[in-house]
Amino acid sequence: MPYLYRDSKPRPPALPGAAHPTHSSGKAYEELRQECLRRGVLFEDPDFPACNSSLFFSEKPPIPFIWKRPGDIVKDPKFILGGATRTDICQGDLGDCWLLAAIASLTLNEKTLARVVPLDQNFGPGYAGIFHFQFWQHNEWLDVVIDDQLPTFKGRLVFLHSAEHNEFWSALLEKAYAKLNGSYEALKGGSTIEAMEDFTGGVGEMYEVKKAPDNFYEILEKALKRCSLVCCSINIISAAESEAKTPFGLIKGHAYSVTGIDEVSYRGRQVRLIRIRNPWGQVEWNGPWSDNSLEWRSVSPSEQRRLSQAALDDGEFWMKYEDFKVHFDKVEICNLTPDALEDSTAHKWEVTIHQGSWVRGSTAGGCRNFLETFWTNPQIKLRLTEKDDGQDNCTFIAALMQKDRRKLKKLGAEMLTIGYSIYENPGRDGHLGKDFFRYHPSKARSKTYINLREVSDRFKLPPGDYILVPTTFEPHQEADFCLRIFSEKKAITEDLDENVAIDLPEPLNPTPSPQETEEEKQFRALFEQIAGKVSTKPLWVINIKFKNLSLISCRNIISLMDTSGNGKLEFSEFKVFWEKMKKWINIFLQFDFDKSGSMSSYELRSALKAAGYQLNNYLLQLIVLRYSDEQFQIEFDDFLNCLIRLENASRVFQALSVKNKEFINLNISEV
Incomplete structure (x- = not known):
């Protein structure tokens, strides 16, 4: 499968409160907006055009969509109307309920919401058809700009929309998130915690409450001290159970927020309590430790004040921790990074x-x-x-x-x-x-x-x-x-x-030895049989149990060993090369485990290290891309070319290096 190549040295993360512009023009939101105002035009985003390619990639739209701006849909469009709440989030004809649940949780945290949905934009003075939203992606915050053209059918929004027909922040947020991920279709299917991470930069954890570890209470306690976003829910077995109310007043399939955890002195013993908020309305827990339960009568007024029992928001309630484990099925924790927290937060990851x-x-x-x-x-x-x-x-x-x-x-x-x-x-x-x-x-x-x-x-x-x-x-x-x-x-x-390191012996001078060995006599006979000097043309005929060497290999060998610069090898130069060749053949055979004449590219790291080259992952990846085949195999001819190229590059670097420095300067002629 394809993957996106990234530079080995990514840019530094944005500072808290800042975000990297992502528009292809390189311009930030405000610059683009001012440019449109000067020209008297509404912004049109070439990076995410109002056409079918921004909607679907695997199918044609099932209905004829018409892209319209909010001002063409209603007379008096508003960005946010009366504050951002969960009623602003109504699902359309796209399977992205996971995203909607995350947006709903986002509305419970004003600081986090303001980061994702900047409030410096509206349909009033200064409107230019452009909006922006900020998302976390892989250690950096990105500022995503969009135009406000939205897909409609018969004058109504097709995808996410607000219950208030003239409120558009949630629909525009969905469009920006679709742009970030390539299309609306790309948003089909996912997990709530995935979107929560993109909204906060945090890291998610999911616990099945019935299988939670023994120290789960302490985990929740520390999470809340760090201002983590904590949600809990009751599983549904079928769609018919969605919205179903339990005898204790809890709603199945809804995401509740965990807002507090504490212990209270009750009849001479400590009872662990957990505070839950139902963001959907006033329906809440009616069991032990609910708002008007008998248990509170046995708690001192000072303890009640400490727990703010009388000042709970509608839909917010306390329940016993043991009851929480019985009635809820899943807890999701989004642990926030330090830059997403207030400076006063005492406990940070x-x-x-x-x-x-x-x-x-x-x-x-x-x-x-x-x-x-x-x-x-x-x-x-x-x-x-x-x-x-x-x-x-x-x-x-x-x-x-x-x-x-x-x-x-x-x-x-x-x-x-x-x-x-x-x-x-x-x-x-x-x-x-x-x-x-x-x-x-x-x-x-x-x-x-x-x-x-x-x-x-x-x-x-x-x-x-x-x-x-x-x-x-x-x-x-x-x-x-x-x-x-x-x-x-x-x-x-x-x-x-690995640190890149090269351990090569000093190059041997091709000087004649006083007395030839038997091997040297055999090679001299071969040398004289071919020609007085070995050139690139006949060298490839020497077959050493592998496939014939390519002409490129022969040229590379000449380039490595030709000290005179005439494009040919003297016998003394050929002898030096043969010593290298024997070593490289032995290394190759060592890692050619099935004796097929090729070795796995995954063994290349070890093979190169045996030849004196210690490479890091980045260089290794480049070499494998260059020399391995589709089956991740490397034949001897490619292995030989790789070693020759590495030795040539190493010798050149060493020749130009001053005092063994890690860098060299080259002029145009040296390049």
Whole structure:
């Protein structure tokens, strides 16, 4: 499957409150708006035009859509009318209810909503048909501009819309999110936590309440102290159960918000309580510890004031933690990054982020089931240095996200099945080899391999050094990925990649030896049989158990060994080359495990290291793309060309390097 190539050195993340412009012109929202006002025109977005390609990529629209601006739909359009609430979010004819649920949760947090939906825009003075929204994508905030042309049928919006027919913020937000992902169709199917992460930059966790860990109460308590967004819900078995009300006043299929957690002194013992908010209305819990339940009569007035019992919002209620576990089925936590929190927030996550790629033939090794290639996956070193407060272990969340899969749907890409394993670091630097993983079990791993955009799990491990290996389930699957580590205390992470290093013997001077060996006599006879000097034309006929060398290989050999610059090899030069050739043949045979005359490209890292070249993932990926075939095999001719090109480049660099510096300056003639 295709993947989006990304620079190995991505741009720095935007500062809090800032976002990178994404329009193809390079201009930001305000600049584009002012430009339209000066010209007296309404903005039309060439990056996401009002046509069928922005709607669907796999089918024709089922009905004839007409793109209209809000002013052409109603007489008095408003961006936000009376505040952004859940009633502004009504689903249309697109299967993106997961997105709608996330937008509904977004309306519960004014600060987060204002980040995603900037309030500096409306249909009043200064209107130019342009709006903008901000989304988090892979460690950076992006500012997405759109024009306000929306798909309609018979004068009504087809997709997301507000219950108020003249309010358009939610429909425009959906359009901006569709643009971010390539089309409206790309939004079909997903999970609420995926959109919540794009709205906040946070990392999501999902818990089945009935299977939650023993310390789940403490997890919720810490999440709320960090201002994480916490939602809970009751599962539905069939569509008929949607909106169904339980005997205790809870609504199935609705997303509730968890707004508080505390303990109260009740009849001489401590009772754990959890505060829930129903954003859909005034229907609420009527069981123990509900607003007017008998339990509150046994709680002191001071305790009631501390818990703000008398000042709860409509739809907000307390319930016993044990009852919560009985009646609710799922909890989703979106842990916010420090830049999304107020400066006064006392408890914040420590966050580190790594960008990487799985590339076929070099770093797409698949899961541990495929030992022969598993070790070639990217490896990230994780150092846990400080225990949690009052604990013996270190808590962290590891979240592995595959990038841009929705955007690539139109090219046939699907969500890959992904996961990761965590190993104890043996104390060695550099990429760990196959034998390490053959003989060492993992210390921890993701709960499952699954085809979601992100896989995240929480771990508690002793302080120490670990290796995290992110993988697809199957080998040879390509994608870019983003790995985030959220830790209670500061953790140190780095790519466990090789430093580029070259260990070549000093080049031998082709001088005649005083007495020829038997091997040299045989080669002199061969040399004299071919010609007085070896040129590129006849050299390819020398067949050494492999397919004939290509003419390009012969030319490269001459280029490497021809010290006189006449395009031919003297016998003494040929002798030096033959010593290299024997070494390279032996290396190739060592990694040609089935003796087929070709070796797996996944073994190239080890083969090149045996030849004196230690390469990082980036260089290895480029070489594999250049020299391997569609079956990820490298024949000897290609292996030989690769080594010759590497040695030539190394010799040139060493000749131009001053005092063994890592960089050289070249003038045009040297290039």
